[in-house]
Structures are given as C-alpha cells and as structure tokens.
Amino acid sequence: MRVVITGGSGFLGSALARALISRGFLRGRSGKREEIRELVAVDVEPARESVRGATYLSGDLLDSEILAAAITSDTDSVFHLAAVVSAAAEVDFDLGMRVNFDVTRALIGQLRVCGGQPRLIFPSSLAIFGAMIPEVVTARTAAFPLSSYGTQKAMAELLINDASRKGFIDGRAIRLPTIVVRPGKPNRAASSFASSILREPLGGQQAVCPVARETALWIASPRAAVAGLIHAHETVPEQWGDVRIANLPGITVTVNEMVEALRRSGGDPGLIRFERDPAVERIVCTWPPRIETERERSMGFSADRGIDEIVRGYIEDYLDGRPVAKGTK
Amino acid sequence: MRVVITGGSGFLGSALARALISRGFLRGRSGKREEIRELVAVDVEPARESVRGATYLSGDLLDSEILAAAITSDTDSVFHLAAVVSAAAEVDFDLGMRVNFDVTRALIGQLRVCGGQPRLIFPSSLAIFGAMIPEVVTARTAAFPLSSYGTQKAMAELLINDASRKGFIDGRAIRLPTIVVRPGKPNRAASSFASSILREPLGGQQAVCPVARETALWIASPRAAVAGLIHAHETVPEQWGDVRIANLPGITVTVNEMVEALRRSGGDPGLIRFERDPAVERIVCTWPPRIETERERSMGFSADRGIDEIVRGYIEDYLDGRPVAKGTK
Numbered sequence: 001m002r003v004v005i006t007g008g009s010g011f012l013g014s015a016l017a018r019a020l021i022s023r024g025f026l027r028g029r030s031g032k033r034e035e036i037r038e039l040v041a042v043d044v045e046p047a048r049e050s051v052r053g054a055t056y057l058s059g060d061l062l063d064s065e066i067l068a069a070a071i072t073s074d075t076d077s078v079f080h081l082a083a084v085v086s087a088a089a090e091v092d093f094d095l096g097m098r099v100n101f102d103v104t105r106a107l108i109g110q111l112r113v114c115g116g117q118p119r120l121i122f123p124s125s126l127a128i129f130g131a132m133i134p135e136v137v138t139a140r141t142a143a144f145p146l147s148s149y150g151t152q153k154a155m156a157e158l159l160i161n162d163a164s165r166k167g168f169i170d171g172r173a174i175r176l177p178t179i180v181v182r183p184g185k186p187n188r189a190a191s192s193f194a195s196s197i198l199r200e201p202l203g204g205q206q207a208v209c210p211v212a213r214e215t216a217l218w219i220a221s222p223r224a225a226v227a228g229l230i231h232a233h234e235t236v237p238e239q240w241g242d243v244r245i246a247n248l249p250g251i252t253v254t255v256n257e258m259v260e261a262l263r264r265s266g267g268d269p270g271l272i273r274f275e276r277d278p279a280v281e282r283i284v285c286t287w288p289p290r291i292e293t294e295r296e297r298s299m300g301f302s303a304d305r306g307i308d309e310i311v312r313g314y315i316e317d318y319l320d321g322r323p324v325a326k327g328t329k
Numbered sequence: 330m331r332v333v334i335t336g337g338s339g340f341l342g343s344a345l346a347r348a349l350i351s352r353g354f355l356r357g358r359s360g361k362r363e364e365i366r367e368l369v370a371v372d373v374e375p376a377r378e379s380v381r382g383a384t385y386l387s388g389d390l391l392d393s394e395i396l397a398a399a400i401t402s403d404t405d406s407v408f409h410l411a412a413v414v415s416a417a418a419e420v421d422f423d424l425g426m427r428v429n430f431d432v433t434r435a436l437i438g439q440l441r442v443c444g445g446q447p448r449l450i451f452p453s454s455l456a457i458f459g460a461m462i463p464e465v466v467t468a469r470t471a472a473f474p475l476s477s478y479g480t481q482k483a484m485a486e487l488l489i490n491d492a493s494r495k496g497f498i499d500g501r502a503i504r505l506p507t508i509v510v511r512p513g514k515p516n517r518a519a520s521s522f523a524s525s526i527l528r529e530p531l532g533g534q535q536a537v538c539p540v541a542r543e544t545a546l547w548i549a550s551p552r553a554a555v556a557g558l559i560h561a562h563e564t565v566p567e568q569w570g571d572v573r574i575a576n577l578p579g580i581t582v583t584v585n586e587m588v589e590a591l592r593r594s595g596g597d598p599g600l601i602r603f604e605r606d607p608a609v610e611r612i613v614c615t616w617p618p619r620i621e622t623e624r625e626r627s628m629g630f631s632a633d634r635g636i637d638e639i640v641r642g643y644i645e646d647y648l649d650g651r652p653v654a655k656g657t658k
Contacts, residue, residue, distance in 0.1 A: 093495060131571035132469050140461050142471040144490065144572050151491035155484040161473065162480035166422060242460035243473050 001026055001034045002074050005054075006061060006107070007081035008041025011183055012123075012225060014051055015317075016079055017041055019226045021053040027234050029076055029116060029170075042070045043082065061103045071110040077119040079229055080107055085189035086127055086149035086283055093148050100152035105159060112168035120160060121233050123225070124175040124245070126218055128154040130286040137288040139247060139295040146286040147190075161244045164237075172232040172240065174301075177220040177250030178287070180258075181314035190283035194219065198258060198311060201267040202323045210277030213256045216289035220250040220303065221310040222317070228301055239299045249293040249303035251310075261307040265315065266323050330355055330363045331403050335390060335436070336410035337370025338377065340512055341452075341554060344646075345408055346370055346380040348555045356563050358405055358445060358499075371399045372411065390432045400439040406448040408558055409436055414518035415456055415478035415612055422477050429481035434488060441497035449489060449500040450562050452554070453574070455547055457483040457504060459615040466617040468576060468624040475615040476519070490573045493566075501561040501569065503630075506549040506579030507616070509587075510643040519612035523548065526584065527591050527640060530600040531652045539606030542585045545618035549579040550639040551646070553632060560630055568628050578622040578632035580639075590636040594644065595652050 028034030089096030130146030357363030418425030459475030
C-alpha cells in the first residue's frame with residue numbers, strides 16, 4: 001500500500017507515521033490486510049525529526065505539482081492532518097479557509113481523478129460544536145460552530161461525506177477531542193493551555209491557565225487520537241452507513257482534575273499561574289465538555305482510561321519515562 | 330437602498346423582485362425603513378420577462394468584473410437566489426459546487442471588501458437534512474445531506490453563519506420547504522413533480538408522479554417563500570443569536586392530499602400518471618416531511634394556511650384567476 005500523511009511534520013503526523021511504520025500494514029482497498037510499502041509524509045514545513053521508514057515531501061498541496069506528486073494513482077490511503085489551528089484560523093480567516101477547506105477539497109479532487117475510491121481519513125474537531133448545544137451532545141447534534149476553525153472543519157466534513165456518497169473517495173471524518181498532552185511548544189490552538197498546564201510543569205517550567213479551574217474539557221491523548229485515526233481507517237463502509245462523520249470518544253476532565261493528576265505524577269502544580277483570557281474562553285468554553293459516543297463505541301472506537309493514564313503516556317512517549325521536573329527541582 | 334437579487338431571472342427571483350418593487354422599502358443598514366432606490370437582478374440567463382422597476386445585469390458572478398458590477402460599495406442587501414437545483418447538482422457535481430458554493434463564497438468575499446456589513450439573505454433548503462433524521466426535526470437537527478445539492482447548501486449556510494459572526498456580512502440563511510406550485514415548466518429539481526402534479530392538470534396537461542401517493546412533503550407556496558425571504562431581511566440580528574440559519578415554516582401534505590386539492594380547485598386528477606422513479610425517490614424521500622419550527626415562529630416567520638390556499642394562490646398569481654383546464658376540458 002501507498003499511504004500518505006498530510007501535515008506529516010506535525011506532532012500528530014509524526015506520531016501517526018511512527019505507529020503506521022511499527023504496525024506495518026493496514027486494511028487495503030481490497031478489504032484485506034496489506035503491507036505498507038510506502039509511507040509519504042507531506043508538509044509545508046520540513047520535518048524537525050523524520051520518522052525512519054517514511055519518505056518526506058515538502059510543499060503546498062494547493063500547488064498542482066506537489067499535489068500530483070503526493071497523491072499518485074497508486075495511493076491507497078490518505079490521512080489528511082494538515083490544518084491551521086483554531087486561534088490562528090480565527091486571526092487569519094483566509095488562511096484558515098485555504099488550509100482547512102481548500103486543501104481538503106483539492107485532495108478530494110485529486111483522489112477522485114486517481115480513481116478506485118482511495119480512503120481519506122480526516123481529523124475533524126469537537127470545535128464544530130458551538131451554538132445551540134443540547135444537554136447531551138451525540139452523533140446527531142447539529143454543528144453550529146462558533147469559530148472559523150470549527151466552521152471550516154464542518155464544511156470539510158460535509159464535503160468528505162458527499163464525496164464518499166458519490167464514490168469519489170472512501171472518506172471518514174473523525175472529530176477529535178482536545179488533544180492532551182501535546183508534546184513540544186505551545187501552539188496557536190485556543191486549547192493549547194490544556195497541554196501546557198501539564199507539559200510545562202513536568203518539564204520544570206511555568207505555565208499559564210487562561211480558563212477557570214472548574215472548566216471541563218473533552219480530551220483524548222495523542223495515543224488515543226492516533227489509535228482512533230487508524231481504527232477509522234480499518235473500519236468498513238457498512239459500519240458508517242450514510243454518515244461518514246463520527247466523534248472520537250474522549251474523557252471529561254476539569255482543569256482541577258488535571259492539576260491533581262500533575263501532582264500525582266510528580267509535577268509541581270505551583271508552576272501553574274491562573275490568569276483568565278476572555279479570547280481563549282470565548283472559543284474553548286463553547287466546546288461541549290462531554291459527548292455521548294454510543295454510536296462510535298459500537299463501531300469499535302474507544303477512549304483513554306483516565307487522566308493519570310494520559311499523563312503517564314506522555315511521560316513514557318516524550319520524556320523517556322522520567323519527568324524532567326524531578327531532576328531539576 | 331441598493332438591493333441585489335441573484336438568480337433574478339428565475340421564477341422566485343422574479344416574484345421577489347415584484348414583491349420588493351411593490352413594497353418599495355426595506356429595513357436599511359441603519360435599522361430604519363429605507364426606500365429601495367435601485368433593485369438589480371443578476372442572472373447568467375437573461376430574464377424572460379423583466380420586472381418593471383428592476384434593472385438587469387447578465388453574467389457569471391465568478392467573473393470578477395460582473396461580481397464588482399453587481400456588488401458595489403453602496404449595496405445594502407443581497408438576496409442570493411442563484412442556484413443549481415437538486416437533480417442537476419446530483420448529475421454534475423462540479424457545476425453544483427461552483428454555483429451553489431463558490432458563487433456564495435465569492436459574494437461573501439465581495440461584500441466583505443465593500444464593508445459596512447451588508448445583509449445577505451440566502452435560501453437554503455430542507456435538502457440539507459437526510460441521514461440520521463430524528464422523529465422530530467427542529468432547528469437543532471444535524472445536517473447530514475444525502476444529495477450534493479443539500480451538501481452544498483449546508484456548506485454555504487455554515488460559511489454565511491461564520492462570515493456573519495466575523496462581521497463581514499449580516500447574513501441569514503433560510504431553509505425553504507419544497508416550493509409548490511412553481512409556475513412554468515418542470516425543472517431539474519428532484520421535487521419538480523410536486524408542482525407538476527398540480528400545475529399541469531390545472532393547465533389541462535398530463536403530469537407524472539414519480540413517488541407513492543402516501544409520500545408526505547414539507548411544502549411552502551411561492552408567496553410564503555417570498556414573504557419568508559423578506560421577513561428574514563427585516564429581522565434584527567438579536568433575533569438570531571449565534572445561529573444565522575433557520576427553517577422556514579411549511580405545511581405537511583401527502584401526494585393524495587394534493588390530488589384532492591387539485592380536484593376541489595376544478596383540475597382533473599385523471600391527468601396524473603403514477604410511475605415510481607427510484608432516482609427521484611432516493612432524493613425526495615430523504616427529506617423530512619415535517620419540521621418543528623417553534624424557534625422560527627417566535628421570530629415571526631409563518632407558513633401557508635393549507636394546500637387549498639396554495640392552489641388558489643397559484644391560480645390567482647399565474648393563471649389570471651382561471652384554471653385553463655376548465656376552459657379546455
């Protein structure tokens with residue numbers, strides 16, 4: 001199989017690439033298990049550290065030459081992770097439209113030309129929810145986003161759903177919870193703090209929390225997100241019916257609960273400064289803190305077991321098993 | 330005020346132009362009643378019969394010169410009726426994307442450049458509903474369309490909603506029920522038959538009904554659609570809150586009830602031939618036959634009183650008050 005990851009230089013793209021290389025196979029278009037013989041990571045930015053076994057392609061997918069080089073006729077599956085994150089898309093509407101919507105549309109167009117209904121796995125986001133949220137959010141809840149990021153993801157979902165119905169592609173859009181703990185530096189996602197308040201103290205650094213301690217978040221670990229994207233790939237069309245859109249199961253945690261988990265893992269909660277930021281709250285507090293994922297669980301998707309497991313996973317995967325804070329305090 | 334109607338040569342565009350000319354005013358951007366001093370009807374096709382008092386502009390709104398001529402900086406309001414109908418968008422996916430989505434996006438872009446938050450009234454459609462329809466469809470029901478037309482309308486709604494939130498425009502998307510009775514010839518809407526089975530017999534002609542007699546439809550008259558679009562224009566932003574999308578109230582009628590109304594109005598039901606067409610049923614039967622419109626009624630939107638009134642309105646507006654059938658039988 002030839003498998004492409006867009007946004008392949010990002011942390012989730014890299015984690016997915018590592019997981020796919022280590023796994024070695026996926027369900028092919030025949031429906032049978034097939035060996036991944038080529039894994040291509042595409043990104044506008046070069047990879048900081050490349051994953052062994054993956055080949056890298058650098059460029060803009062709206063450039064037709066790059067698009068044609070990335071999506072060849074022997075491409076079986078695309079994990080389309082390239083995106084402009086929420087706060088950045090809010091500041092630059094046109095950039096968000098271009099990356100979050102137009103690139104998705106261009107990819108679908110190219111996959112359609114290639115033929116054979118290649119699989120397209122698309123991480124959407126809980127940010128597609130916003131206004132008129134009911135008490136219980138489910139697979140049937142309407143997407144009325146309150147951010148441009150959410151809007152662009154919701155439009156892309158609809159396009160992927162229709163392109164699948166038309167037989168251009170075999171698409172699956174998975175709405176990811178807020179990913180915690182993201183490794184690396186804070187990014188321009190409005191939810192970036194949710195990782196910072198764990199990651200920075202574990203690294204002996206200070207972090208700022210821009211929302212109230214009682215704020216509840218719907219989160220998933222990088223491990224769960226990667227597993228969810230791969231599971232979405234491995235499902236068969238019959239499991240989806242007419243709706244190629246699903247909510248990845250997450251867990252609900254409050255900021256307070258994250259702080260307590262930090263303490264239990266050996267990090268110092270004293271490094272977190274609480275300083276409300278209305279711009280961040282305006283986006284983050286419109287996202288539902290809990291989603292009923294009965295449909296998705298029946299399709300075989302699953303969530304993390306709890307916040308302690310998530311913190312432990314971060315320490316194992318990104319801190320070589322040892323929180324740096326312990327060494328530096 | 331300068332008011333623009335796209336799709337201005339169509340039957341609904343013409344009916345809206347007549348209504349606006351006869352009314353003479355709308356709520357201006359100041360919030361106060363203002364005189365309509367210029368009404369511009371734009372269309373790719375020239376108008377078959379022009380509405381007195383409207384000026385006509387012919388061309389493609391994706392042509393930047395036409396777009397700039399249509400949407401000038403002194404444009405207060407746009408009724409964006411230009412669209413490729415459901416069955417046509419199903420046959421030609423790219424044309425549907427171009428007209429139903431790209432033109433809407435281009436209009437928003439031009440209105441944003443003009444500044445001052447011009448009003449954009451957009452007829453969406455009940456076709457945005459399709460899969461996972463709950464027992465009771467409401468303002469909160471998710472859009473999972475089962476047609477490309479519905480998908481494109483749903484994406485355009487989201488874009489209008491976000492552009493309004495961002496302050497680029499003051500947008501309002503109104504999902505119209507199936508319009509019955511459309512005057513003129515059958516068109517390529519999957520729901521075209523719903524008008525044909527009344528209009529053709531009233532004109533002494535034969536019609537084909539491609540769905541079962543028990544099929545229930547959510548319909549509105551051209552009068553109600555025009556009134557709904559104008560009312561959407563006249564509402565104030567506070568009535569919409571964070572969701573600039575609403576379902577125009579309609580009435581639920583079965584094909585059988587339409588046939589009985591035809592008989593009561595003097596038409597001959599014997600002129601209707603029943604011949605199921607799976608391609609039409611596949612689209613039409615995914616649309617909800619009933620929508621709970623409490624939110625919209627509280628905003629001042631209203632529905633037709635019944636199918637007899639709808640038939641009478643058609644005879645008055647398009648047959649000079651006399652069903653031709655009576656003369657020709």
